[in-house]
Amino acid sequence: MTLTTAPTRRESTDERRLAIAQAARALIVEKGFEGLRTRDIAERVGINIATLHYHVPTKKALVQLVAHTIEQDFRAQEKRRPRARRSPRDRLRFEFEDQRDTMTNNPDLVIVMSELAQRARRDPAVAQVMQPLYNFWIRQLVEIVTAGRDDGSFRPDVDPMAAAQIIAGALGNLWRQLDDSPRIFDSITRELERSLLRPAIANKDTAP
Amino acid sequence: MTLTTAPTRRESTDERRLAIAQAARALIVEKGFEGLRTRDIAERVGINIATLHYHVPTKKALVQLVAHTIEQDFRAQEKRRPRARRSPRDRLRFEFEDQRDTMTNNPDLVIVMSELAQRARRDPAVAQVMQPLYNFWIRQLVEIVTAGRDDGSFRPDVDPMAAAQIIAGALGNLWRQLDDSPRIFDSITRELERSLLRPAIANKDTAP
DNA sequence: CCGCGTCTCAATCAAGTGATTGATTGTCAA
DNA sequence: TTGACAATCAATCACTTGATTGAGACGCGG
Numbered sequence: 001m002t003l004t005t006a007p008t009r010r011e012s013t014d015e016r017r018l019a020i021a022q023a024a025r026a027l028i029v030e031k032g033f034e035g036l037r038t039r040d041i042a043e044r045v046g047i048n049i050a051t052l053h054y055h056v057p058t059k060k061a062l063v064q065l066v067a068h069t070i071e072q073d074f075r076a077q078e079k080r081r082p083r084a085r086r087s088p089r090d091r092l093r094f095e096f097e098d099q100r101d102t103m104t105n106n107p108d109l110v111i112v113m114s115e116l117a118q119r120a121r122r123d124p125a126v127a128q129v130m131q132p133l134y135n136f137w138i139r140q141l142v143e144i145v146t147a148g149r150d151d152g153s154f155r156p157d158v159d160p161m162a163a164a165q166i167i168a169g170a171l172g173n174l175w176r177q178l179d180d181s182p183r184i185f186d187s188i189t190r191e192l193e194r195s196l197l198r199p200a201i202a203n204k205d206t207a208p
Numbered sequence: 209m210t211l212t213t214a215p216t217r218r219e220s221t222d223e224r225r226l227a228i229a230q231a232a233r234a235l236i237v238e239k240g241f242e243g244l245r246t247r248d249i250a251e252r253v254g255i256n257i258a259t260l261h262y263h264v265p266t267k268k269a270l271v272q273l274v275a276h277t278i279e280q281d282f283r284a285q286e287k288r289r290p291r292a293r294r295s296p297r298d299r300l301r302f303e304f305e306d307q308r309d310t311m312t313n314n315p316d317l318v319i320v321m322s323e324l325a326q327r328a329r330r331d332p333a334v335a336q337v338m339q340p341l342y343n344f345w346i347r348q349l350v351e352i353v354t355a356g357r358d359d360g361s362f363r364p365d366v367d368p369m370a371a372a373q374i375i376a377g378a379l380g381n382l383w384r385q386l387d388d389s390p391r392i393f394d395s396i397t398r399e400l401e402r403s404l405l406r407p408a409i410a411n412k413d414t415a416p
Numbered sequence: 417c418c419g420c421g422t423c424t425c426a427a428t429c430a431a432g433t434g435a436t437t438g439a440t441t442g443t444c445a446a
Numbered sequence: 447t448t449g450a451c452a453a454t455c456a457a458t459c460a461c462t463t464g465a466t467t468g469a470g471a472c473g474c475g476g
Binding site for chain 1: 395
């Protein structure tokens with residue numbers, strides 16, 4: 001899609017493209033995807049519209065660029081956390097912690113991802129980027145739940161795939177009402193945990 | 209076109225407004241909110257742009273009109289179902305059934321609601337219409353879960369509000385990926401049910 | 417200093433895009 | 447019949463928006 005594989009590529013181009021993507025993301029947060037205008041992006045970067053079009057030829061390419069930077073941020077954050085060999089419950093808590101961290105420290109990422117997810121329905125190019133991300137997340141959750149079921153710490157009758165979808169849905173729902181979500185985030189994750197853990201009566205290793 | 213036996217001309221406006229709203233909703237389904245154009249609406253209704261503006265003065269008013277028709281559909285569907293005095297579990301299943309029914313028979317309603325929910329973040333006028341709808345839904349779920357907890361059929365340690373949010377999130381998430389959702393709908397609702405019901409092995413223990 | 421590729425911009429285009437204007441038609445009460 | 451009014455439309459305005467053009471500026475190897 002992009003012709004960046006020129007023999008001699010200047011650093012400057014990549015920097016500009018990054019700056020453009022950052023500006024675009026900020027504007028998406030402010031005005032939503034439908035309010036995204038190339039002129040606004042150019043103005044925020046401090047360049048001419050034509051210059052923007054030089055670096056990012058079409059708006060379609062711009063959208064894909066934004067999608068890719070989001071993907072990179074997502075994967076970077078994914079990589080940052082230590083994938084330690086913990087108990088399924090701890091891994092689940094890690095997952096929640098990570099979500100909360102993102103929502104608190106990087107709400108823009110969350111908002112833009114929501115917008116992209118919405119757009120993905122109609123834009124195959126965006127869907128092609130976002131779908132793997134979502135699938136990856138689900139897969140993570142499925143693994144955790146499966147491990148928890150198999151080692152007896154979670155309910156034996158849990159359906160890992162369904163549980164993963166429920167977790168993703170519940171957390172994703174918080175994204176969409178980012179305002180008061182910090183208030184209820186903990187109650188949700190705790191409830192999710194309770195709904196997954198094997199009931200206390202039949203379980204010896206219990207914690208409140 | 210000659211009108212049928214319409215006693216007054218007044219009705220005509222309401223009919224037009226309804227037709228406009230319907231066309232707008234169809235176009236939102238097709239092209240999304242950002243792709244909604246007044247000209248397209250007028251063309252679909254079969255009227256001039258000016259005529260459209262006669263009935264619905266501004267695009268903002270148009271959006272609010274759509275939001276209100278969605279609200280009416282939602283409430284109509286709400287009213288249609290018999291609010292029988294059933295067990296909490298049956299009421300929950302009824303809720304799921306109702307969701308599935310809407311997704312199957314009225315997917316447009318689901319899509320437009322998703323679009324409106326997204327727009328509500330930036331459009332206070334839309335938020336003012338959609339927020340009560342969401343709150344109403346949550347309240348329904350909270351009541352069901354609370355009743356289930358209190359009569360002992362659900363887990364005694366369930367947090368009704370959190371559980372309601374989880375259910376709403378899980379179902380709402382299905383809305384957003386309407387394509388393959390019929391496949392996984394049942395597994396999700398079943399898992400939700402299992403996560404709420406008091407475990408079968410449980411003996412009588414006191415609720416907190 | 418020349419030439420070449422990279423990078424930038426002022427100016428402009430063509431297709432929209434919401435909204436308005438002024439005129440016209442059909443219906444009904446007086 | 448006629449005046450009032452609801453409803454409609456062709457034409458157009460004022461502005462937006464993605465994209466293009468042609469002219470340069472900057473840096474660097476030769």
